[in-house]
Amino acid sequence: MNGTFYTLPALRRAVRRTAQRYGLPAEVRSRLVLSVADVAAPEFAARRPVIFATDVEDRDNGSVMAATVSAPEASGRLSSTDLPLAAATATSPTSVTWRMPLPMDRTSERRGHRHTVSAPHSEMAAVDEELRATLARADSLMAEHRRLKHELAETNGGVLALYVQLEERDEQLRQAHGTMLKELEDALRPAPLKVAGLELAVHYEPADPRAPTGGDLYDWFTLPDGTLHITVVDALGHGVRSTRSALDVTHAVRTLALEGHPLQSILGRAHDLLMPLAPGLMATALLARIDPRTGKVLLANGSHPPALLLQADGHARYLQVRGRGVGFPLPGSERLLEAHLGPGDLLLLYTDGLTESRRNPCEGEVRLIEAARRHAAKPLTDIPGAIAADMHTIVLHPDDTLALALRVATPALRKRSR
Structure with a gap:
């Protein structure tokens, strides 16, 4: 051929x-x-x-x-x-x-x-044989394709099921981790406090709900003379390390206060005590002393946002005191600020996560006054959370947030409490 x-x-x-x-x-x-x-x-x-x-x-x-x-x-x-x-x-x-x-x-x-x-063979028989071989080869490839496709589907199904199980396990671990941290955070918070003539309430909101611990912490207790002491701290950073820093500051302040040191000197003394033990610690702090019998308020400030005083008649003002926090140069409050709380007056202590969730902190202070006026008539236990919800309708800069409200009880409330 x-x-x-x-x-x-x-x-x-x-x-x-x-x-x-x-x-x-x-x-x-x-x-x-x-x-x-x-x-x-x-x-x-x-x-x-x-x-x-x-x-x-x-x-x-x-x-x-x-x-x-x-x-x-x-x-x-x-x-x-x-x-x-x-x-x-x-x-x-x-x-x-x-x-x-x-x-x-x-x-x-x-x-x-x-x-x-x-x-x-004949030409036609040879062509038929070639065609049959081609068809057999195509059928074999199709059968192999179907088999591989079925195996792939089973594999994908198994991988998907495993992925779902892993996601569920991760979510369980996240929830368990969050619950553990929340319990730890709650254990670090002071116990609820009852002071005759005063109402107290607090709201805490972490920047990340899955990591509820942070550097925002408070402490309250009564001194031997019956006055109420409140400490609000915002330690630099997030997570457990900042919680430890804030806890160090609140413990130092409590010790110094119970030893009888003057309020204005406490932040500076706390700095001197803590720096040898934690040289990298930095925290802002606001200290308040309230006499429930007279309504007298004394404030010392270390680089912390000012307290907000909303009087019963709706008049509002920020109680500005200059000073520097623990870990800052020249720490301590430059002076004590004195104010007075009358029946129905509301005092709000907070951390910067409440007012600085947007770009302009000055705008945050204006909005805080508006929110305080809007919710002032509510039961005090609801006020800090309601104010925080209003302030966080838009959050550009998430941060841990602490809001603590104090109000002088009106005569009607005092009678009910008795």
């Missing part, structure tokens, strides 16, 4: 019959026929002849059939890429060769050996 060809059908028949004689599998045979046709078609279109030749090469691991297409009159290099039968090599600019292993029981007469070749 080797020779020179001038038409594509004749070349196809020759290639097919040759491949049959050498027993090439139907799939390989069909790819060879298509590849030879792809290389020769441009030559036939230009009315140039094509030569097809085959040879058998004996190798240590078996025989190989070499099929070569040549176009001696070609005007350019024959293409040997992107063909149905891969591994074609251009043996010359006008020749392309394919080498295909022969089946072990299919050989040709070569080098004195006796070999047998299979008798070719």
Whole structure:
């Protein structure tokens, strides 16, 4: 079947019959026929002849059939890429060769050996065989695709279930962690305090609900003379470390207050006590002393936001006292500020997370007065939380927030409390 060809059908028949004689599998045979046709078609279109030749090469691991297409009159290099039968090599600019292993029981007469070749089937039978092989191959690939798709779906389902389980476990751990930290935070807070003639309430809101501990802390207790002492602290940072810093400050202040040190000197003395133990500690603090019998208020401030006094008639003012906090240069309150609380007056102590959640702290102070007036008529236990909710309708700079409210009870409330 080797020779020179001038038409594509004749070349196809020759290639097919040759491949049959050498027993090439139907799939390989069909790819060879298509590849030879792809290389020769441009030559036939230009009315140039094509030569097809085959040879058998004996190798240590078996025989190989070499099929070569040549176009001696070609005007350019024959293409040997992107063909149905891969591994074609251009043996010359006008020749392309394919080498295909022969089946072990299919050989040709070569080098004195006796070999047998299979008798070719008819052209139609060969085409049917190639088509069936192609369909079988396609069916096999489709079955393999379905199997892999099913396995992938099962794998994805298992991965998704595992992911859901991990998410649920993570959420459980987050909740347990948050609960543990919340219990720790609550344990650090002072116990509720009852003082005759005064109402007290507090609200705390962490910047991150999943990490409820922070540097905002308060302390309240009564001194031997019956006056109420309140400390509000905001330690630098977030999390457990800042909580420890705030706790150090409140403990130092409580110790100094109970020892009888003057209010104005306490912040400076607390600084001197704590710096050798915690050199990196920085905290702002506001100290308040309230005499429930007279309504007299004394305030000392260390770099902390000022207290807000809202009188029963609606008049509001900030009680400004200059000073520097613990860990700051020249710590301590520059002076004591004295104010007076009358029946129905509201005193609000807080940390900067309440007023500085937006860009302008001055705007926050104005909004705080408005919120205090809006909620002043509510029960005191509801006032700090209601004010915080109003102040945090828009939060651009989340921060831990503490709001502590104190109000002189009216005569009616005093009678009920008795």
